[in-house]
Amino acid sequence: MTPAPGDPAPAPGLIPRDSLLPNLEFPFRDLNSRVTPTECFYVRNHFPTPALTAGGWSLTVGGAVLHPLRLGLEELRSLPSRTVTATMECAGNGRTFLSPRPRGVPWELGAVGTARWTGVPLSAVLERAGLPEVVAAWEVVLEGADRGVMTEPVPSPGEISYARSVPLAKALDDVLLAHEMNGEALTPDHGFPVRAVVPGWYGMASVKWLTAVRVVPGPFLGYFQTVDYAYWEEKDGLPPQLRPIGPLQLKAAIARPAPREVVPCGVTYEVTGAAWSGEADVARVEVSVDGGCTWADAEFLDPPMPHVWRRWRFRWQTPEGPGSRTLLARATDTRGRTQPTCHDPARGSYMITHPLPIEVDVRESSP
Known part of the structure; x- marks a missing residue:
């Protein structure tokens, strides 16, 4: 893009938005390419970054599957992979524009970015584990290695892991178990060694530091699915109901x-x-x-x-x-x-x- 008259120099690096955790915002005014460089991609953490190694990491695949699995990183990387380009946005991006100012990380405009993600389709792993005859209401829970205690909006029941779910149909469609970002191994801030990437959904669904995948025969009601990252919806004449946040909005x-x-x-x-x-x-x-x-x-x-x-x-x-x-x-x-x-x-x-x-x-x- 052509710089405007009187342009100041681009802002260096990411903008810290949290004094306790690495929650970092891309200076959106520096947008100049369709794919966001990894070092400029926003960072969203709920708990401290877990210390994981390539050799010590494994992914368990369980729940309602026929053959529970445990995959190491090399085994996962040996499976057929694909690369997808996807825009990811934090569900709270733009929060500073609301009045009165709500709780949460004070994102301005830059909690969003686009990257090329390379990894193994989640569908291939689920097919390897074997799925029984399923119904549309089934979900797949994605759980990360990051853990901690939440105090807002409601205190958590002690230490919990970060976990979200996606409908089984979405999991079998295009969810990726990514081990590369923009052609390089994931960095610790972006989920090394493996993270989920859920194209077309807000970033809270793309669980970082992924260590467990579980198929469940019904809705997952975890903390980050109901207490947080949820909204009220009125539909079919019923009283307002809490719904988990999902697809990106226009x-x-x-x-x-x-x-x-x-x-x-x-x-x-x-x-x-x-x-x-x-x-x-x-x-x-x-x-x-x-x-x-x-x-x-x-x-x-x-x-x-x-x-x-x-x-x-x-x-x-x-x-x-x-x-x-x-x-x-x-x-x-x-x-x-x-x-x-x-x-x-x-x-x-x-x-x-x-x-x-x-x-x-x-x-x-x-x-």
């Missing part, structure tokens, strides 16, 4: 200008960003430079690709006079759905997909 985000950036008067400024969705391709992005009063189409820089963001740009003729401006972006997908105009309070501090206001200061250039 979203467009502005990378440049960054929040609170100073923009020169009377220049052509290239507004840039990315848009993504979990269940359909992004078909259109519109930009508003007047707080949502009017909208105009942006230009895509990338072709559509399942589960991968599309970068876009919009050439903005900035005002001749100084003042504050609010920029917004919104996406429409191939199913005709457009981002909601405001945040749904039933989602709490998650799935923040309304157009996020980017406030900038337009000033006259220094002589």
